Amino acid sequence: MIISNSSRLGLPLVLACFIFLLWSTASMAAAPQNLSIANNTGEDLLNIHLQKGKVTQFMRLDMPPGGSEEIENPGGTVELRLDTGLALWTFSRVPLAQAASLTFGPQPDTLTLVTGKGDKRQFSARMRSLLPDENSGPVCALDQFRPGMHMKDVCALLDQSPPHDDNDAVLTSLGFAGMVWAARLLPGQAENGKSGIFRSAGPDRLEHMELRRKLDAATLHKLLTTLYAQGYAPWQAEFPGLDMNFVEMPKSDSARHKEILQQVLDYFMASGQGEATVMLAPSAMLPNLADADKPQSDVQLFTLTLRHSSKNLVVDVAAYQASEGGR
Structure with a gap:
Protein backbone atom coordinates (compact mmCIF):
# COMPACT_ATOMS: atom_id res chain seq x y z
CA MET A 1 0.00 0.00 0.00
CA ILE A 2 1.29 3.43 -0.91
CA ILE A 3 0.66 6.33 1.49
CA SER A 4 0.84 9.72 -0.10
CA ASN A 5 2.43 12.74 1.51
CA SER A 6 -1.00 14.31 2.01
CA SER A 7 -2.16 11.20 3.91
CA ARG A 8 0.94 11.32 6.09
CA LEU A 9 0.16 14.94 6.91
CA GLY A 10 -3.47 14.10 7.70
CA LEU A 11 -2.76 11.26 10.14
CA PRO A 12 -1.46 13.47 12.98
CA LEU A 13 -4.51 15.71 12.57
CA VAL A 14 -6.90 12.74 12.76
CA LEU A 15 -5.04 11.38 15.78
CA ALA A 16 -5.17 14.77 17.51
CA CYS A 17 -8.92 15.02 16.88
CA PHE A 18 -9.42 11.51 18.26
CA ILE A 19 -7.46 12.32 21.44
CA PHE A 20 -9.40 15.57 21.88
CA LEU A 21 -12.70 13.68 21.51
CA LEU A 22 -11.66 11.17 24.18
CA TRP A 23 -10.59 13.99 26.51
CA SER A 24 -13.86 15.87 25.96
CA THR A 25 -15.93 12.75 26.66
CA ALA A 26 -13.99 12.03 29.86
CA SER A 27 -14.31 15.65 30.98
CA MET A 28 -18.05 15.63 30.39
CA ALA A 29 -18.40 12.39 32.35
CA ALA A 30 -16.34 13.79 35.23
CA ALA A 31 -18.17 17.13 35.35
CA PRO A 32 -20.59 17.42 38.28
CA GLN A 33 -24.24 17.02 37.33
CA ASN A 34 -26.96 19.33 38.56
CA LEU A 35 -29.88 18.06 40.59
CA SER A 36 -33.20 19.90 40.47
CA ILE A 37 -35.24 19.95 43.70
CA ALA A 38 -38.89 21.03 43.77
CA ASN A 39 -41.21 21.52 46.74
CA ASN A 40 -44.77 20.57 45.84
CA THR A 41 -45.77 20.08 49.48
CA GLY A 42 -47.56 22.59 51.67
CA GLU A 43 -44.60 22.68 54.07
CA ASP A 44 -41.32 24.57 54.31
CA LEU A 45 -38.33 22.41 53.33
CA LEU A 46 -35.54 23.53 55.65
CA ASN A 47 -32.75 21.10 54.81
CA ILE A 48 -31.90 17.65 53.51
CA HIS A 49 -29.68 15.21 55.42
CA LEU A 50 -27.90 12.59 53.30
CA GLN A 51 -26.38 9.45 54.80
CA LYS A 52 -24.12 7.34 52.56
CA GLY A 53 -22.33 4.72 54.64
CA LYS A 54 -20.42 6.64 57.29
CA VAL A 55 -20.48 9.86 55.28
CA THR A 56 -23.04 12.51 56.27
CA GLN A 57 -23.90 15.53 54.16
CA PHE A 58 -26.39 18.37 54.65
CA MET A 59 -28.06 20.53 52.03
CA ARG A 60 -29.67 23.73 53.32
CA LEU A 61 -32.78 24.65 51.32
CA ASP A 62 -35.07 27.04 53.26
CA MET A 63 -37.52 26.39 50.43
CA PRO A 64 -41.15 27.55 50.71
CA PRO A 65 -44.06 25.64 49.18
CA GLY A 66 -43.88 25.88 45.40
CA GLY A 67 -40.16 26.65 45.45
CA SER A 68 -37.42 24.99 43.41
CA GLU A 69 -33.64 25.03 43.25
CA GLU A 70 -30.74 23.42 41.42
CA ILE A 71 -27.80 22.01 43.35
CA GLU A 72 -24.77 19.90 42.56
CA ASN A 73 -25.72 16.23 42.61
CA PRO A 74 -23.66 14.45 45.31
CA GLY A 75 -24.31 11.07 43.64
CA GLY A 76 -24.43 7.64 45.23
CA THR A 77 -27.32 5.78 46.84
CA VAL A 78 -28.31 7.47 50.10
CA GLU A 79 -30.73 7.58 52.97
CA LEU A 80 -32.40 10.96 52.55
CA ARG A 81 -33.95 12.80 55.52
CA LEU A 82 -36.16 15.79 54.80
CA ASP A 83 -36.61 18.40 57.54
CA THR A 84 -39.87 20.39 57.38
CA GLY A 85 -39.45 22.06 60.76
CA LEU A 86 -42.31 20.13 62.34
CA ALA A 87 -41.27 16.61 61.30
CA LEU A 88 -38.43 14.58 59.80
CA TRP A 89 -39.22 12.44 56.74
CA THR A 90 -36.73 9.69 55.84
CA PHE A 91 -36.53 8.03 52.41
CA SER A 92 -34.40 4.88 52.13
CA ARG A 93 -32.05 3.87 49.30
CA VAL A 94 -32.52 6.86 47.02
CA PRO A 95 -30.23 6.50 43.94
CA LEU A 96 -29.07 10.09 43.53
CA ALA A 97 -26.48 9.01 40.97
CA GLN A 98 -29.34 8.31 38.55
CA ALA A 99 -31.40 11.38 39.47
CA ALA A 100 -31.91 14.49 37.38
CA SER A 101 -34.66 15.86 39.64
CA LEU A 102 -36.32 15.25 43.00
CA THR A 103 -39.88 16.41 43.62
CA PHE A 104 -41.37 16.28 47.11
CA GLY A 105 -45.13 16.19 47.40
CA PRO A 106 -47.99 16.62 47.29
CA GLN A 107 -47.49 15.13 50.79
CA PRO A 108 -44.09 15.31 52.55
CA ASP A 109 -43.93 11.49 52.63
CA GLN A 122 -41.65 6.83 43.58
CA PHE A 123 -40.41 6.65 47.18
CA SER A 124 -42.34 6.71 50.45
CA ALA A 125 -40.97 8.01 53.75
CA ARG A 126 -41.21 7.12 57.40
CA MET A 127 -42.05 10.08 59.61
CA ARG A 128 -40.68 11.28 62.94
CA SER A 129 -42.74 14.11 64.39
CA LEU A 130 -40.99 16.86 66.32
CA LEU A 131 -44.25 17.52 68.16
CA PRO A 132 -45.29 14.85 70.71
CA ASP A 133 -48.77 13.39 70.54
CA GLU A 134 -51.42 13.88 73.21
CA ASN A 135 -50.52 10.66 75.06
CA SER A 136 -46.79 11.37 75.35
CA GLY A 137 -45.03 12.39 78.54
CA PRO A 138 -44.38 15.99 79.57
CA VAL A 139 -41.79 18.04 77.72
CA CYS A 140 -39.34 20.57 79.11
CA ALA A 141 -40.54 24.13 79.58
CA LEU A 142 -38.18 26.94 78.62
CA ASP A 143 -39.52 30.18 80.05
CA GLN A 144 -36.10 31.57 80.93
CA PHE A 145 -33.34 32.26 78.43
CA ARG A 146 -30.00 33.56 79.67
CA PRO A 147 -27.16 34.69 77.42
CA GLY A 148 -24.42 32.08 77.32
CA MET A 149 -26.18 29.50 79.47
CA HIS A 150 -24.82 25.95 79.26
CA MET A 151 -26.63 23.61 76.91
CA LYS A 152 -26.98 21.06 79.70
CA ASP A 153 -28.80 23.68 81.77
CA VAL A 154 -31.38 24.44 79.09
CA CYS A 155 -33.29 21.29 79.96
CA ALA A 156 -32.68 17.60 80.40
CA LEU A 157 -33.45 16.29 76.93
CA LEU A 158 -35.82 13.33 77.04
CA ASP A 159 -34.14 11.74 74.04
CA GLN A 160 -30.58 10.65 74.79
CA SER A 161 -29.69 10.78 71.08
CA PRO A 162 -31.56 13.80 69.71
CA PRO A 163 -31.39 14.52 65.98
CA HIS A 164 -29.47 17.57 64.76
CA ASP A 165 -29.87 19.85 61.78
CA ASP A 166 -27.18 21.25 59.47
CA ASN A 167 -26.34 23.98 62.02
CA ASP A 168 -25.76 21.34 64.72
CA ALA A 169 -28.91 22.48 66.52
CA VAL A 170 -30.65 19.97 68.77
CA LEU A 171 -34.15 19.14 67.51
CA THR A 172 -36.61 18.51 70.33
CA SER A 173 -39.97 19.58 71.76
CA LEU A 174 -40.42 22.36 74.32
CA GLY A 175 -43.31 23.82 76.25
CA PHE A 176 -43.84 27.56 76.02
CA ALA A 177 -46.86 29.83 76.49
CA GLY A 178 -48.91 26.82 77.57
CA MET A 179 -48.31 25.04 74.25
CA VAL A 180 -45.93 22.40 72.90
CA TRP A 181 -43.57 23.55 70.16
CA ALA A 182 -41.11 21.89 67.81
CA ALA A 183 -37.84 23.45 68.96
CA ARG A 184 -34.28 23.96 67.73
CA LEU A 185 -31.64 24.69 70.34
CA LEU A 186 -28.71 26.27 68.56
CA PRO A 187 -25.34 26.23 70.34
CA GLY A 188 -22.97 29.14 70.10
CA GLN A 189 -19.21 29.14 70.30
CA ALA A 190 -17.75 26.97 73.03
CA GLU A 191 -14.90 28.19 75.21
CA ASN A 192 -12.41 26.01 73.35
CA GLY A 193 -13.40 27.65 70.07
CA LYS A 194 -15.39 24.71 68.73
CA SER A 195 -19.10 24.94 68.13
CA GLY A 196 -21.49 22.04 68.49
CA ILE A 197 -23.41 19.91 70.94
CA PHE A 198 -21.91 17.84 73.74
CA ARG A 199 -18.24 18.55 72.96
CA SER A 200 -15.86 16.82 75.33
CA ALA A 201 -13.63 19.85 75.85
CA GLY A 202 -15.24 23.07 77.02
CA PRO A 203 -18.91 23.75 77.75
CA ASP A 204 -21.30 24.56 74.91
CA ARG A 205 -23.41 27.67 75.18
CA LEU A 206 -26.95 28.22 74.00
CA GLU A 207 -26.98 30.91 71.33
CA HIS A 208 -30.66 31.09 70.49
CA MET A 209 -33.69 28.89 70.05
CA GLU A 210 -36.41 28.56 67.46
CA LEU A 211 -39.95 27.42 68.23
CA ARG A 212 -42.39 26.33 65.53
CA ARG A 213 -46.09 25.47 65.36
CA LYS A 214 -48.86 25.67 62.82
CA LEU A 215 -50.20 29.20 62.41
CA ASP A 216 -53.74 30.01 63.51
CA MET A 249 -44.89 56.53 66.93
CA PRO A 250 -45.71 59.94 68.48
CA LYS A 251 -48.14 60.40 71.36
CA SER A 252 -48.75 56.71 71.92
CA ASP A 253 -48.05 54.24 74.69
CA SER A 254 -47.56 50.47 74.94
CA ALA A 255 -51.29 49.79 75.23
CA ARG A 256 -51.95 51.76 72.05
CA HIS A 257 -49.10 49.95 70.28
CA LYS A 258 -50.63 46.58 71.13
CA GLU A 259 -54.00 47.76 69.86
CA ILE A 260 -52.54 48.97 66.56
CA LEU A 261 -50.55 45.76 66.11
CA GLN A 262 -53.63 43.62 66.74
CA GLN A 263 -55.62 45.50 64.10
CA VAL A 264 -52.91 44.93 61.50
CA LEU A 265 -52.51 41.28 62.54
CA ASP A 266 -56.26 40.70 62.17
CA TYR A 267 -56.14 42.11 58.65
CA PHE A 268 -53.06 40.04 57.78
CA MET A 269 -54.55 36.80 59.11
CA ALA A 270 -57.79 37.40 57.22
CA SER A 271 -55.89 38.02 53.96
CA GLY A 272 -54.38 34.52 53.94
CA GLN A 273 -51.39 35.70 51.93
CA GLY A 274 -47.82 36.82 52.44
CA GLU A 275 -45.36 36.78 55.31
CA ALA A 276 -45.02 39.05 58.33
CA THR A 277 -42.53 39.48 61.17
CA VAL A 278 -43.07 41.04 64.58
CA MET A 279 -40.25 41.80 67.02
CA LEU A 280 -40.97 42.19 70.73
CA ALA A 281 -38.66 43.44 73.49
CA PRO A 282 -39.02 44.19 77.22
CA SER A 283 -41.20 47.28 77.47
CA ALA A 284 -38.90 49.04 79.93
CA MET A 285 -35.92 48.66 77.59
CA LEU A 286 -37.49 49.89 74.36
CA PRO A 287 -36.30 53.52 74.60
CA ASN A 288 -32.70 52.40 75.22
CA LEU A 289 -32.80 49.83 72.43
CA ALA A 290 -34.04 52.42 69.97
CA ASP A 291 -31.20 54.87 70.73
CA ALA A 292 -28.28 52.46 71.20
CA ASP A 293 -26.32 50.40 68.70
CA LYS A 294 -25.55 47.88 71.45
CA PRO A 295 -27.65 46.88 74.48
CA GLN A 296 -26.47 48.32 77.78
CA SER A 297 -27.79 45.33 79.72
CA ASP A 298 -28.70 41.72 78.97
CA VAL A 299 -31.83 41.51 76.86
CA GLN A 300 -33.95 38.76 75.34
CA LEU A 301 -35.82 39.45 72.11
CA PHE A 302 -38.66 37.52 70.49
CA THR A 303 -39.13 37.62 66.72
CA LEU A 304 -42.35 36.12 65.36
CA THR A 305 -42.57 35.06 61.71
CA LEU A 306 -46.05 34.43 60.33
CA ARG A 307 -45.94 32.50 57.07
CA HIS A 308 -49.20 31.89 55.20
CA SER A 309 -47.67 29.73 52.44
CA SER A 310 -46.79 26.91 54.86
CA LYS A 311 -49.18 28.02 57.64
CA ASN A 312 -46.23 28.12 60.05
CA LEU A 313 -45.62 30.30 63.08
CA VAL A 314 -41.91 30.55 63.89
CA VAL A 315 -40.63 32.17 67.08
CA ASP A 316 -36.95 33.06 67.26
CA VAL A 317 -35.74 33.72 70.81
CA ALA A 318 -32.39 35.50 70.89
CA ALA A 319 -30.41 36.66 73.91
CA TYR A 320 -28.07 39.62 73.66
CA GLN A 321 -25.44 40.33 76.28
CA ALA A 322 -24.64 43.82 77.48
CA SER A 323 -22.26 45.76 75.20
CA GLU A 324 -21.84 42.81 72.83
CA GLY A 325 -24.55 43.76 70.37
CA GLY A 326 -25.08 40.22 69.18
CA ARG A 327 -26.08 36.71 70.00
Missing part, protein backbone atom coordinates in the same frame (compact mmCIF):
# COMPACT_ATOMS: atom_id res chain seq x y z
CA THR A 110 -43.88 11.28 48.81
CA LEU A 111 -40.77 11.66 46.66
CA THR A 112 -40.65 11.40 42.87
CA LEU A 113 -37.24 10.85 41.30
CA VAL A 114 -36.80 11.49 37.58
CA THR A 115 -33.70 10.02 35.92
CA GLY A 116 -31.67 11.60 33.16
CA LYS A 117 -33.56 9.38 30.68
CA GLY A 118 -36.94 10.61 31.93
CA ASP A 119 -37.88 7.49 33.91
CA LYS A 120 -39.80 8.08 37.16
CA ARG A 121 -39.46 6.31 40.50
CA ALA A 217 -55.41 32.92 65.29
CA ALA A 218 -55.83 31.09 68.60
CA THR A 219 -52.14 30.10 68.81
CA LEU A 220 -51.01 33.62 67.93
CA HIS A 221 -53.34 35.16 70.51
CA LYS A 222 -52.13 32.82 73.25
CA LEU A 223 -48.49 33.53 72.42
CA LEU A 224 -48.90 37.32 72.42
CA THR A 225 -50.92 37.22 75.65
CA THR A 226 -48.10 35.31 77.35
CA LEU A 227 -45.40 37.67 76.09
CA TYR A 228 -47.38 40.75 77.12
CA ALA A 229 -47.86 39.25 80.59
CA GLN A 230 -44.07 38.81 80.82
CA GLY A 231 -43.55 42.52 80.18
CA TYR A 232 -42.87 42.43 76.44
CA ALA A 233 -44.16 45.02 74.00
CA PRO A 234 -44.09 45.47 70.19
CA TRP A 235 -40.89 47.05 68.91
CA GLN A 236 -40.86 46.61 65.13
CA ALA A 237 -43.03 44.84 62.58
CA GLU A 238 -43.00 44.17 58.85
CA PHE A 239 -46.11 43.32 56.85
CA PRO A 240 -46.60 43.17 53.08
CA GLY A 241 -46.39 46.82 52.05
CA LEU A 242 -46.07 48.12 55.62
CA ASP A 243 -43.10 48.64 57.98
CA MET A 244 -43.77 49.70 61.57
CA ASN A 245 -41.52 51.04 64.34
CA PHE A 246 -43.61 51.44 67.46
CA VAL A 247 -40.97 53.40 69.38
CA GLU A 248 -41.10 56.17 66.77
Whole structure:
Protein backbone atom coordinates (compact mmCIF):
# COMPACT_ATOMS: atom_id res chain seq x y z
CA MET A 1 0.00 0.00 0.00
CA ILE A 2 1.29 3.43 -0.91
CA ILE A 3 0.66 6.33 1.49
CA SER A 4 0.84 9.72 -0.10
CA ASN A 5 2.43 12.74 1.51
CA SER A 6 -1.00 14.31 2.01
CA SER A 7 -2.16 11.20 3.91
CA ARG A 8 0.94 11.32 6.09
CA LEU A 9 0.16 14.94 6.91
CA GLY A 10 -3.47 14.10 7.70
CA LEU A 11 -2.76 11.26 10.14
CA PRO A 12 -1.46 13.47 12.98
CA LEU A 13 -4.51 15.71 12.57
CA VAL A 14 -6.90 12.74 12.76
CA LEU A 15 -5.04 11.38 15.78
CA ALA A 16 -5.17 14.77 17.51
CA CYS A 17 -8.92 15.02 16.88
CA PHE A 18 -9.42 11.51 18.26
CA ILE A 19 -7.46 12.32 21.44
CA PHE A 20 -9.40 15.57 21.88
CA LEU A 21 -12.70 13.68 21.51
CA LEU A 22 -11.66 11.17 24.18
CA TRP A 23 -10.59 13.99 26.51
CA SER A 24 -13.86 15.87 25.96
CA THR A 25 -15.93 12.75 26.66
CA ALA A 26 -13.99 12.03 29.86
CA SER A 27 -14.31 15.65 30.98
CA MET A 28 -18.05 15.63 30.39
CA ALA A 29 -18.40 12.39 32.35
CA ALA A 30 -16.34 13.79 35.23
CA ALA A 31 -18.17 17.13 35.35
CA PRO A 32 -20.59 17.42 38.28
CA GLN A 33 -24.24 17.02 37.33
CA ASN A 34 -26.96 19.33 38.56
CA LEU A 35 -29.88 18.06 40.59
CA SER A 36 -33.20 19.90 40.47
CA ILE A 37 -35.24 19.95 43.70
CA ALA A 38 -38.89 21.03 43.77
CA ASN A 39 -41.21 21.52 46.74
CA ASN A 40 -44.77 20.57 45.84
CA THR A 41 -45.77 20.08 49.48
CA GLY A 42 -47.56 22.59 51.67
CA GLU A 43 -44.60 22.68 54.07
CA ASP A 44 -41.32 24.57 54.31
CA LEU A 45 -38.33 22.41 53.33
CA LEU A 46 -35.54 23.53 55.65
CA ASN A 47 -32.75 21.10 54.81
CA ILE A 48 -31.90 17.65 53.51
CA HIS A 49 -29.68 15.21 55.42
CA LEU A 50 -27.90 12.59 53.30
CA GLN A 51 -26.38 9.45 54.80
CA LYS A 52 -24.12 7.34 52.56
CA GLY A 53 -22.33 4.72 54.64
CA LYS A 54 -20.42 6.64 57.29
CA VAL A 55 -20.48 9.86 55.28
CA THR A 56 -23.04 12.51 56.27
CA GLN A 57 -23.90 15.53 54.16
CA PHE A 58 -26.39 18.37 54.65
CA MET A 59 -28.06 20.53 52.03
CA ARG A 60 -29.67 23.73 53.32
CA LEU A 61 -32.78 24.65 51.32
CA ASP A 62 -35.07 27.04 53.26
CA MET A 63 -37.52 26.39 50.43
CA PRO A 64 -41.15 27.55 50.71
CA PRO A 65 -44.06 25.64 49.18
CA GLY A 66 -43.88 25.88 45.40
CA GLY A 67 -40.16 26.65 45.45
CA SER A 68 -37.42 24.99 43.41
CA GLU A 69 -33.64 25.03 43.25
CA GLU A 70 -30.74 23.42 41.42
CA ILE A 71 -27.80 22.01 43.35
CA GLU A 72 -24.77 19.90 42.56
CA ASN A 73 -25.72 16.23 42.61
CA PRO A 74 -23.66 14.45 45.31
CA GLY A 75 -24.31 11.07 43.64
CA GLY A 76 -24.43 7.64 45.23
CA THR A 77 -27.32 5.78 46.84
CA VAL A 78 -28.31 7.47 50.10
CA GLU A 79 -30.73 7.58 52.97
CA LEU A 80 -32.40 10.96 52.55
CA ARG A 81 -33.95 12.80 55.52
CA LEU A 82 -36.16 15.79 54.80
CA ASP A 83 -36.61 18.40 57.54
CA THR A 84 -39.87 20.39 57.38
CA GLY A 85 -39.45 22.06 60.76
CA LEU A 86 -42.31 20.13 62.34
CA ALA A 87 -41.27 16.61 61.30
CA LEU A 88 -38.43 14.58 59.80
CA TRP A 89 -39.22 12.44 56.74
CA THR A 90 -36.73 9.69 55.84
CA PHE A 91 -36.53 8.03 52.41
CA SER A 92 -34.40 4.88 52.13
CA ARG A 93 -32.05 3.87 49.30
CA VAL A 94 -32.52 6.86 47.02
CA PRO A 95 -30.23 6.50 43.94
CA LEU A 96 -29.07 10.09 43.53
CA ALA A 97 -26.48 9.01 40.97
CA GLN A 98 -29.34 8.31 38.55
CA ALA A 99 -31.40 11.38 39.47
CA ALA A 100 -31.91 14.49 37.38
CA SER A 101 -34.66 15.86 39.64
CA LEU A 102 -36.32 15.25 43.00
CA THR A 103 -39.88 16.41 43.62
CA PHE A 104 -41.37 16.28 47.11
CA GLY A 105 -45.13 16.19 47.40
CA PRO A 106 -47.99 16.62 47.29
CA GLN A 107 -47.49 15.13 50.79
CA PRO A 108 -44.09 15.31 52.55
CA ASP A 109 -43.93 11.49 52.63
CA THR A 110 -43.88 11.28 48.81
CA LEU A 111 -40.77 11.66 46.66
CA THR A 112 -40.65 11.40 42.87
CA LEU A 113 -37.24 10.85 41.30
CA VAL A 114 -36.80 11.49 37.58
CA THR A 115 -33.70 10.02 35.92
CA GLY A 116 -31.67 11.60 33.16
CA LYS A 117 -33.56 9.38 30.68
CA GLY A 118 -36.94 10.61 31.93
CA ASP A 119 -37.88 7.49 33.91
CA LYS A 120 -39.80 8.08 37.16
CA ARG A 121 -39.46 6.31 40.50
CA GLN A 122 -41.65 6.83 43.58
CA PHE A 123 -40.41 6.65 47.18
CA SER A 124 -42.34 6.71 50.45
CA ALA A 125 -40.97 8.01 53.75
CA ARG A 126 -41.21 7.12 57.40
CA MET A 127 -42.05 10.08 59.61
CA ARG A 128 -40.68 11.28 62.94
CA SER A 129 -42.74 14.11 64.39
CA LEU A 130 -40.99 16.86 66.32
CA LEU A 131 -44.25 17.52 68.16
CA PRO A 132 -45.29 14.85 70.71
CA ASP A 133 -48.77 13.39 70.54
CA GLU A 134 -51.42 13.88 73.21
CA ASN A 135 -50.52 10.66 75.06
CA SER A 136 -46.79 11.37 75.35
CA GLY A 137 -45.03 12.39 78.54
CA PRO A 138 -44.38 15.99 79.57
CA VAL A 139 -41.79 18.04 77.72
CA CYS A 140 -39.34 20.57 79.11
CA ALA A 141 -40.54 24.13 79.58
CA LEU A 142 -38.18 26.94 78.62
CA ASP A 143 -39.52 30.18 80.05
CA GLN A 144 -36.10 31.57 80.93
CA PHE A 145 -33.34 32.26 78.43
CA ARG A 146 -30.00 33.56 79.67
CA PRO A 147 -27.16 34.69 77.42
CA GLY A 148 -24.42 32.08 77.32
CA MET A 149 -26.18 29.50 79.47
CA HIS A 150 -24.82 25.95 79.26
CA MET A 151 -26.63 23.61 76.91
CA LYS A 152 -26.98 21.06 79.70
CA ASP A 153 -28.80 23.68 81.77
CA VAL A 154 -31.38 24.44 79.09
CA CYS A 155 -33.29 21.29 79.96
CA ALA A 156 -32.68 17.60 80.40
CA LEU A 157 -33.45 16.29 76.93
CA LEU A 158 -35.82 13.33 77.04
CA ASP A 159 -34.14 11.74 74.04
CA GLN A 160 -30.58 10.65 74.79
CA SER A 161 -29.69 10.78 71.08
CA PRO A 162 -31.56 13.80 69.71
CA PRO A 163 -31.39 14.52 65.98
CA HIS A 164 -29.47 17.57 64.76
CA ASP A 165 -29.87 19.85 61.78
CA ASP A 166 -27.18 21.25 59.47
CA ASN A 167 -26.34 23.98 62.02
CA ASP A 168 -25.76 21.34 64.72
CA ALA A 169 -28.91 22.48 66.52
CA VAL A 170 -30.65 19.97 68.77
CA LEU A 171 -34.15 19.14 67.51
CA THR A 172 -36.61 18.51 70.33
CA SER A 173 -39.97 19.58 71.76
CA LEU A 174 -40.42 22.36 74.32
CA GLY A 175 -43.31 23.82 76.25
CA PHE A 176 -43.84 27.56 76.02
CA ALA A 177 -46.86 29.83 76.49
CA GLY A 178 -48.91 26.82 77.57
CA MET A 179 -48.31 25.04 74.25
CA VAL A 180 -45.93 22.40 72.90
CA TRP A 181 -43.57 23.55 70.16
CA ALA A 182 -41.11 21.89 67.81
CA ALA A 183 -37.84 23.45 68.96
CA ARG A 184 -34.28 23.96 67.73
CA LEU A 185 -31.64 24.69 70.34
CA LEU A 186 -28.71 26.27 68.56
CA PRO A 187 -25.34 26.23 70.34
CA GLY A 188 -22.97 29.14 70.10
CA GLN A 189 -19.21 29.14 70.30
CA ALA A 190 -17.75 26.97 73.03
CA GLU A 191 -14.90 28.19 75.21
CA ASN A 192 -12.41 26.01 73.35
CA GLY A 193 -13.40 27.65 70.07
CA LYS A 194 -15.39 24.71 68.73
CA SER A 195 -19.10 24.94 68.13
CA GLY A 196 -21.49 22.04 68.49
CA ILE A 197 -23.41 19.91 70.94
CA PHE A 198 -21.91 17.84 73.74
CA ARG A 199 -18.24 18.55 72.96
CA SER A 200 -15.86 16.82 75.33
CA ALA A 201 -13.63 19.85 75.85
CA GLY A 202 -15.24 23.07 77.02
CA PRO A 203 -18.91 23.75 77.75
CA ASP A 204 -21.30 24.56 74.91
CA ARG A 205 -23.41 27.67 75.18
CA LEU A 206 -26.95 28.22 74.00
CA GLU A 207 -26.98 30.91 71.33
CA HIS A 208 -30.66 31.09 70.49
CA MET A 209 -33.69 28.89 70.05
CA GLU A 210 -36.41 28.56 67.46
CA LEU A 211 -39.95 27.42 68.23
CA ARG A 212 -42.39 26.33 65.53
CA ARG A 213 -46.09 25.47 65.36
CA LYS A 214 -48.86 25.67 62.82
CA LEU A 215 -50.20 29.20 62.41
CA ASP A 216 -53.74 30.01 63.51
CA ALA A 217 -55.41 32.92 65.29
CA ALA A 218 -55.83 31.09 68.60
CA THR A 219 -52.14 30.10 68.81
CA LEU A 220 -51.01 33.62 67.93
CA HIS A 221 -53.34 35.16 70.51
CA LYS A 222 -52.13 32.82 73.25
CA LEU A 223 -48.49 33.53 72.42
CA LEU A 224 -48.90 37.32 72.42
CA THR A 225 -50.92 37.22 75.65
CA THR A 226 -48.10 35.31 77.35
CA LEU A 227 -45.40 37.67 76.09
CA TYR A 228 -47.38 40.75 77.12
CA ALA A 229 -47.86 39.25 80.59
CA GLN A 230 -44.07 38.81 80.82
CA GLY A 231 -43.55 42.52 80.18
CA TYR A 232 -42.87 42.43 76.44
CA ALA A 233 -44.16 45.02 74.00
CA PRO A 234 -44.09 45.47 70.19
CA TRP A 235 -40.89 47.05 68.91
CA GLN A 236 -40.86 46.61 65.13
CA ALA A 237 -43.03 44.84 62.58
CA GLU A 238 -43.00 44.17 58.85
CA PHE A 239 -46.11 43.32 56.85
CA PRO A 240 -46.60 43.17 53.08
CA GLY A 241 -46.39 46.82 52.05
CA LEU A 242 -46.07 48.12 55.62
CA ASP A 243 -43.10 48.64 57.98
CA MET A 244 -43.77 49.70 61.57
CA ASN A 245 -41.52 51.04 64.34
CA PHE A 246 -43.61 51.44 67.46
CA VAL A 247 -40.97 53.40 69.38
CA GLU A 248 -41.10 56.17 66.77
CA MET A 249 -44.89 56.53 66.93
CA PRO A 250 -45.71 59.94 68.48
CA LYS A 251 -48.14 60.40 71.36
CA SER A 252 -48.75 56.71 71.92
CA ASP A 253 -48.05 54.24 74.69
CA SER A 254 -47.56 50.47 74.94
CA ALA A 255 -51.29 49.79 75.23
CA ARG A 256 -51.95 51.76 72.05
CA HIS A 257 -49.10 49.95 70.28
CA LYS A 258 -50.63 46.58 71.13
CA GLU A 259 -54.00 47.76 69.86
CA ILE A 260 -52.54 48.97 66.56
CA LEU A 261 -50.55 45.76 66.11
CA GLN A 262 -53.63 43.62 66.74
CA GLN A 263 -55.62 45.50 64.10
CA VAL A 264 -52.91 44.93 61.50
CA LEU A 265 -52.51 41.28 62.54
CA ASP A 266 -56.26 40.70 62.17
CA TYR A 267 -56.14 42.11 58.65
CA PHE A 268 -53.06 40.04 57.78
CA MET A 269 -54.55 36.80 59.11
CA ALA A 270 -57.79 37.40 57.22
CA SER A 271 -55.89 38.02 53.96
CA GLY A 272 -54.38 34.52 53.94
CA GLN A 273 -51.39 35.70 51.93
CA GLY A 274 -47.82 36.82 52.44
CA GLU A 275 -45.36 36.78 55.31
CA ALA A 276 -45.02 39.05 58.33
CA THR A 277 -42.53 39.48 61.17
CA VAL A 278 -43.07 41.04 64.58
CA MET A 279 -40.25 41.80 67.02
CA LEU A 280 -40.97 42.19 70.73
CA ALA A 281 -38.66 43.44 73.49
CA PRO A 282 -39.02 44.19 77.22
CA SER A 283 -41.20 47.28 77.47
CA ALA A 284 -38.90 49.04 79.93
CA MET A 285 -35.92 48.66 77.59
CA LEU A 286 -37.49 49.89 74.36
CA PRO A 287 -36.30 53.52 74.60
CA ASN A 288 -32.70 52.40 75.22
CA LEU A 289 -32.80 49.83 72.43
CA ALA A 290 -34.04 52.42 69.97
CA ASP A 291 -31.20 54.87 70.73
CA ALA A 292 -28.28 52.46 71.20
CA ASP A 293 -26.32 50.40 68.70
CA LYS A 294 -25.55 47.88 71.45
CA PRO A 295 -27.65 46.88 74.48
CA GLN A 296 -26.47 48.32 77.78
CA SER A 297 -27.79 45.33 79.72
CA ASP A 298 -28.70 41.72 78.97
CA VAL A 299 -31.83 41.51 76.86
CA GLN A 300 -33.95 38.76 75.34
CA LEU A 301 -35.82 39.45 72.11
CA PHE A 302 -38.66 37.52 70.49
CA THR A 303 -39.13 37.62 66.72
CA LEU A 304 -42.35 36.12 65.36
CA THR A 305 -42.57 35.06 61.71
CA LEU A 306 -46.05 34.43 60.33
CA ARG A 307 -45.94 32.50 57.07
CA HIS A 308 -49.20 31.89 55.20
CA SER A 309 -47.67 29.73 52.44
CA SER A 310 -46.79 26.91 54.86
CA LYS A 311 -49.18 28.02 57.64
CA ASN A 312 -46.23 28.12 60.05
CA LEU A 313 -45.62 30.30 63.08
CA VAL A 314 -41.91 30.55 63.89
CA VAL A 315 -40.63 32.17 67.08
CA ASP A 316 -36.95 33.06 67.26
CA VAL A 317 -35.74 33.72 70.81
CA ALA A 318 -32.39 35.50 70.89
CA ALA A 319 -30.41 36.66 73.91
CA TYR A 320 -28.07 39.62 73.66
CA GLN A 321 -25.44 40.33 76.28
CA ALA A 322 -24.64 43.82 77.48
CA SER A 323 -22.26 45.76 75.20
CA GLU A 324 -21.84 42.81 72.83
CA GLY A 325 -24.55 43.76 70.37
CA GLY A 326 -25.08 40.22 69.18
CA ARG A 327 -26.08 36.71 70.00
